[in-house]
Amino acid sequence: MLVRWRFTEDGEWPYHAEVDGHGLRVRVNDFPAEPLYSLFVDDELVEDLEDWPTVWVKPTPPVTPAP
Template sequence: MQWSVNADVDYPCRAQVDGQVWHLRLNDFPEAPRYSLLINGEVVQDIEDWPPAWQRPAHP
């Protein structure tokens, strides 16, 4: 999956998957998981490590 850079610093990555909008939210690491995955605005999973199947955007 290909992520793109999002202008919102709290949600720096965005992807479109099967008509749904996915965002990665940066959390207060290390007190919380590094990222939370939101699909259509709903948190569906916390993520500690970047999944190998996901392609990182040029930055962040």
């Protein structure tokens, strides 16, 4: 399923999406001791992931203005 993610301002939970009325969040784990990502749907752990799924659209990183 194609999922278009948005950035949050939380480094541990950097991605959020909504699909069919459900809130999806991705947590970045303590890699390599743990899987790279964990997927939560409506605040429940659904799956641990070692790679970003190809059908998920990762958002473009925000641009930080030069000092």
